[in-house]
Amino acid sequence: MSWTDERIDLLKQLWGDGLSASQIAAQLGGVTRNAVIGKVHRLKLDSRLKASAPLEAVVAPRAVRPVLVEAMPDEVPAQRVLPVQTPTVAVITPAVAAAPRPVRSATLGATALKIEVEPDEQVEIVGRAEVAHGPGEVVPISRNLTLVQLSDRTCKWPLGDPLSDEFRFCGNHAPDASPYCQYHARIAFQPVSERRRVR
DNA sequence: CCCTGATTCGC
DNA sequence: GCGAATCAGG
Helix, strand or coil: CCCCHHHHHHHHHHHHCCCCHHHHHHHHCCCCHHHHHHHHHHCCCCCCCCCCCCCCCCCCCCCCCCCCCCCCCCCCCCCCCCCCCCCCCCCCCHHHHCCCCCCCCCCCCHHHHHHHHCCHHHHHHHHHHCCCCCCCCCCCCCCCECHHHCCCCECCCEECCCCCCCCEECCCECCCCCCCCHHHHHHHCCCHHHCCCCC
16 A cells, blocks of 8 residues: 555544544554554654554543442541543542542543544443443443454444444453443343333 | 554665 | 554553
């Protein structure tokens, strides 16, 4: 593959949208992230202020009500640590309820910030993924990856209509050889005991 | 170990 | 100009 005008335009657009080099490479096809980065430099496109932070769908912090206070025996003061990056149910006590939900790394690169600017699409798709959960239950924010962006360690839980061009996959980290992230694995492989909990 | 971008340098 | 290898980092 070579850098045709079209591909360069697409590169500029995607880079401007804050996609990572590897994501852009996946989208363009036929190039590696190195090639993308190299091209970005040659084109003298704006460099990323901060690297890293594998990009997360940083949707507006949902109003997580401080539920379950009663469900929690008592004690459980502020020392209760929020689970870091765990998709499982997070019990949020009043003491920490105000804290922003930890989305893996706390650092936000230009990438994440950019996504915040135009969250429409993100929110819509994420919303669909949340239909089934009840109040007080925290659902992981999916990365909404396209098919080509999946690797063997990304969650392949489908989001939305496969026939729609907005069709995405969860894309969160899938442990081991699991096809799903921890959260979706629970839904996909429901133990009898949990079958009623999650529809 | 996963990922990120930055830089170098042979082609 | 191109991009793999390498570096530096979260």
